[in-house]
Amino acid sequence: MDSNIVIYILSDSIGETGEQVARAAASQFNSGKYEIRRFPYITDEEQIVEVFEEAKEEQSIVVFTVVIERLKKFILLKSKEYDIPAVDLMTPVLNSIESVVGFQPKRESGLIRRLDEQYFKKVEAVEFAVKYDDGKDTRGIKKADIILVGVSRTSKTPLSMYLAHKNFKVANVPLVPEVPAPDELFEKDTKRVFGLIANPFKLNEIRQERLRSLGLSNNANYASIERIKEELEYSKKIMERLECKVIDVSNKAVEETAGIIIEIMKENFD
Template structure:
């Protein structure tokens, strides 16, 4: 008996590795080695691997989505007396019968799902690190740079976009504070300014200040008019920048408008 298990997959083979490791734990001191052959796409390559398994009298475990390749493995192993297990086949057959439809037999679909998941996680971490102007380090990695007046939904919009896989930096816009030179060193079409109608913005800021005793001009309508005009002046000066009015819009609507402005209407969330 060989101390090796050949794992053959048209994907990464990780599913088979996990399953075989879990199964091996049920045996005391199995001392088995897993030899993984991933991304096996053609019959010649598959038969070559099986020939090596035959030489070593190894067990074969496969996760192949294509029925023809699963049949090749089964037939070869049965003809040559090799132990084998088809990990994915029985599940596909059972689902096919239950759903009354044939599987797509597309290798690597799970990998694509995993890649999309990890992209979202990476985008969330990036966006959290760069929230509210904390840092502009790594700005060249950003998919979007959102500038905006206070209370124009910069942070919630940024995190919604991050959940869709976009790396976002958001920076507060304050007329008295110069805009960092780093923002002018990236693709200027990625820069988006969020603004809001002054009267609506005043109501939102006033609601925020209800629990604070302050004489700040934060919710002064005249001050807000100046801030809004400052935003319009920036867009007039920097023609490639985009402006999105968030007045009475949901986060989803704002995010969709940002994506359409920067990446075009063919890009959907």
């Protein structure tokens, strides 16, 4: 690249993809004398004409990521008219995918940005679930989409993480007879609170296994049937006060319990 060149990026979205590809290509030329000018959110022909009018005054090329067929054709038309090279980044890839899947693309602008937004929303929900796991910080109760309450080993944490991957912000609160339930629980919309219970003998097995994995004696009070029954009775009283939906997770996979909760949330809030 012996002289300065201006690379115009046209996009019907933000143009980030086009700019990254253009920079990657330009970096392959030793001098590196180039300028990027990005024109996002192209929606009509007039904008395209303005870009070509500017580009004709310089040594330039046009790189575009436009999926709207009408605008794509207009860019290629102006490319010939102004004798300025135009590179269509999207069409070859779209055509190749179409040939494999057998149906046409949506040709909607900005879809990748919406996918990115979904991704970051999921990350935020996962971070929320970690931060407000196991009653670490009761302030999360007010901010959460869903609150899970129950005694130890009723799958609160894995369920919180699963729901987080479905973009729900979840806080979970352990119910222990010796520890008063936080006031924030009783101020929450009851439709957002879910109580988890389980068969005491099932919990006994799970807790004994947990103790073994930690190298502790399985005779600890934590795993005794009497203690578990006491905890469950206490938790059921709290759930009655909360007037929340109660789910028995004894023989349910996390996915199944999550499915029940998501369905209820849709009914209540969609």
